[in-house]
Amino acid sequence: MPLLARTVTTPLAIEVRRGAVANLGDLLADRRISAGGDVAVVVGPGQGEKVVELCRPTLGSADVFTVTGGTIDAANELGDRLRRRPYDAVVGIGGGKTIDTTKYAATRYGIPMVSVATSLANDGIASPTASLDHEGGKGSYGVHIPIAVIVDLDFVENGPDRQTQAGIGDAVSNLNACADWELAHQVRDEPIDGLAVTLARTGAEALLNHPGKITDDGFLTTLAEALILGGIASSVCGSTRPASGGDHEISHAIDRLYPGTGSHGEQVGLGALFCTFLRDDLERFGQLARCLHRHGLSTRPGDLGLTDEQFVEAVAFAPNTRPDRYTILEHLALSADDLRTRLRDYDDALREHLG
Structure with a gap:
C-alpha cells in the first residue's frame, strides 16, 4: 500500500x-x-x-x-x-x-x-x-x-532598521535558493521536495510583492511569516536547500575573504540578485532589484563597500564554501574574466531596471 x-x-x-x-x-x-x-x-x-x-x-x-x-x-x-x-x-x-x-x-x-x-x-x-x-x-x-x-x-x-532590512534580503533570497535547487534537480537529478519549495517560495513571493514599508505592521507581519516559512521549509526537507543557494555561497565567500563587510541578509540579498542575473531570468531580476532598492538594501558591490574586483573574487571563490551544493555558480563555472564581463552587464541591467 x-x-x-x-x-x-x-x-x-x-x-x-x-x-x-x-x-x-x-x-x-x-x-x-x-x-x-x-x-x-x-x-x-x-x-x-x-x-x-x-x-x-x-x-x-x-x-x-x-x-x-x-x-x-x-x-x-x-x-x-x-x-x-x-x-x-x-x-x-x-x-x-x-x-x-x-x-x-x-x-x-x-x-x-x-x-x-x-x-x-x-x-x-x-x-x-x-x-x-x-x-x-x-x-x-x-x-x-x-x-x-x-x-x-x-x-x-x-529595533534598528538595518536588522529588518537584512531580514528582507534573507527572505527574498529563498527565491534564488529554490531556483538553484530546481536546477540541480534538472541537471543532476538531485531529489527535490515540492512542499519545502512551496513553503519557501510562497513566503518570499508575498514579501516581494507587498507594497508596504518596514514601518507598517502589515509588511512586518508578512516579513515575519516569510522568515518563519523559510525555516519550516528547511525542517520539512531536512536541509537548508530551500533557503540557501548560490546567494549564501557568495555571502560565505565575502565573510571568508572580507570579514565584517555587511550583515548576512544584505549579502545574501545581493548574492541572490546577481545569481538571478546569471540565470538570465530578467523578469525575476527586475522584481528583486526593485524590491531590494525600495527597502534600502544593496544592489551593487559598492553598496556593501566592496570593489568590483573584490566581488568578482568572492563570487569565484563562492563554490568552495559549499562543495556539496550545486547552484548556478557551479553550473556556469565562470572564470574571473567571464565574471568581470557579466558584472559589467549586470550593472547595465540595473541601470535599465532602476534608472
Missing part, C-alpha cells in the same frame, strides 16, 4: 503580533507548554532587562539567564546551567544570536525551546539550524525546530 501522507515537524504555535512578550505566560499555558511558567528565560544583553520586566508578571516561576554572543562556548555554558534543574521549556527572547544560542543549548539537553523574536534579521527564528561562532570561524549546527515561534512587533518596530 502506498504511503498516503507524511508527518511534518512544525511549531505547535506561531504568533506574530504586538504585546507577545507581555502575554508570554498565558500563551505557554494555553498551548500546554508550561502551565505554571516553570521555564528558563534566556535573554541577550541588549534589551534583556526590559524583556524580563514585561514577562515577569506572567512567568513568576521562571529563571532568567543572560547570554552574550552567539558562540559555541556560550551555548555550552548555557546548556550546563539549564541541566541543573528540570524545566518545562526554555524560552529564547531576542535576536538571532540569542535564539541560536538557546536552540543549541536546548537541543543538547532535549528541552523544548520557544523562540520569541524581537528582531527579524534572518530565518533563524524558526529554522532547525543554529549559526554559532567557534575558534575556526562560524559553523551551522542542526537543532530541533522551536516548539513555538512568537514575534513581538513592538520590539521589531523599535
